[in-house]
Amino acid sequence: MCGVFGAYSTKGSPVLEDIYLGLCALQHRGQLSAGVAWTDDGTVRIKKGLGLVHEALSQNELAKIDAHAAIGHVRYATAGGTRPENCQPLGADYAQGPIAIAHNGNLTNARALAAYLAYKGAIFQTTCDSETILQLIAHQPGAVPLEALETALSKVEGAYSLVVLLNDCLIAARDPWGFRPLAIGRRGEDYFVSSESCAFDIIGAEMVRDVEPGEILVIDKRGIISRKRPPKPRHYRCAFEYVYFARPDSVIDGRSVYRTRKELGATLARCGGCPKNAVVAGMPDSGTLAAIGLAEEAGADFEAGVVRNRYVGRTFIQPTQRVREAGVKIKLNPQPGIFDGREAVIVDDSLVRGTTAGRIVSMIRGSGAAKVHMRIASPPVRFPCYYGIDTPTSAELMAAQMSVPELCRKIDADSLEYISCDELCRAIGLPKDELCTACFDGDYLEEEEKNDLLGF
Template sequence: MCGVFGAYSINGAPVLEDVYLGLCALQHRGQLSAGVAWIAEGNVNIKKGMGLVHEALDQSCLSKIDAYTAIGHVRYATAGSTRVDDCQPIGANYSQGPVAIAHNGNLTNAQGLSSYLENKGAIFHTSSDTETILQLMAHQPGVVQLEALERSLAKIQGAYSLAVLFEGCLIAARDPWGFRPLIIGQKNETIYVASESCALDILGAEIVRDVEPGEILVIDRRGMISRKLPVLPPKRCHCSFEYVYFARPDSVIDGRSVYRARKELGVKLADL
């Protein structure tokens, strides 16, 4: 379990302080580490550290950075080590351009894909399964970044909700089953991506909608453009632990109040 957050300002306003506050609202989803990423002058910039959001990041410094789009992550380690190197977001500057990724979920075929990529010459710098996505993208030569991401997501199995940063755009992506939540919000000219709606509430943003299972949502100056993975399963398979344990009770996930879901589950349990 982790928490991801992203922001894109259509009018170019700085967003890193919003990302910081969004991560604070998602602190319950991960207390091991926190980090943010943005792109400036064609390069990925990442600030991350161990501990809670206020311990790992300096809010006053972030508020002075002029970045109109950024992503953030709070980590609860389920794969990889507990080193700073394995904290997210992770990023790289590839031939296609700079990219950074914040990931909530688990890739069940990460080990097999890592072996495949290493045989092709890939050098992994972390033990996080999130790097598998980066390495897959790097091994999609001759295509634009968005197509490289789509091809990479078609190869992975498991649960993922992603906030991905390219130069000039923010991407939100959710696995075909919809295991992990991902929601879109908006306040004025700024569009947000978050693991839970409570992170939108702290900013006074309105819920737009959930990212659909198997959807890749491109957010840029034109607004939002939806794309779909080519093959989708016949039904959704949400993680039940989101409603009973992971999520904050004041959040809304896939149109359902977490508080009400827990209350109704308690009633059902009492009737057994």
């Protein structure tokens, strides 16, 4: 669930420091690498590296570079793994000029396209599916770059939100299904594109609107020009963005993430998810808003009962199980005295691999709670995601291997409850045919697409 950010100044103002700040605001979407790209005298320039934004990039250095158009990326590895060459943006100088691309999502037919391109003579420099788009463009040397990009996008399948530099313009593109979020912002004569609207606040920009599914935006000295592809019969906006990945101060496709998460908690309460006289606490920070919503709806006490070490990153998006488990041990700690002799209702956004839940139940029980109830503000995650979340096999998903009662025993809770897919859609405020809930119910875009990604 990488983060992408782009900027274009119609008056020629430097934008690389804006890119840096925008990437800092999107850091929650990827912690493995960060990078920026711009053009200089007809050549692509790229700075990128492994680690967090401040580790991979120098704000002082970027602030000195006079570039009026640039793109940036923070990476969360799915297809291609964590190899340094897979850091984005990716760029090249080809027959029609400089080009750079930053991509959020997974291309489900990347393996087949890569094989076709290799047969045509393409030499891949990375194992990242995003390079497929660059290669498709480069293999149209006689086409105008924008037309080559449109043709390339007509050949790829799956999820993509893109920011692209082509010569002297910035391109934003969202796949026709709308899997991944992408928003447009403006500050005077400067335009911005971001995975989430929260990144506009840090640079003093205002959100204009979301990029529509299937829309390609060209941003240059003329402003914004929209080029729309034929609409699809339905959309597949990722429900997990509202549940977990997006920052709560973002607005995605007109829906406040903050309000949605509180409503998810209220839904849990309406399902009878809170015993009388219980104390409610959220798993920081992903379960906090749902816990507040549950407590408000149930009329229960809410306490900040679990303290998070702010200097430890998200455990879910760490690349190995060993690192995830080590992270849980130092990341969370119960608040002394909060749960003494009382029933505890612990709310989390989801239960994927189960690394954190069992340890938290044990810690809460050890801190004096009479009973520990787990409440999950989403349906059970039973199916792998092939559109950008790092859950590639059902073997990694606890809910795919066990029933809810078995899961409850596994994490040693006194009770465990989820919401349904229908309740999830109602809380988000979008109909089922506007959301992707494949990780919950197996409703994939096309069955053959999920098989195509395996082995890439």
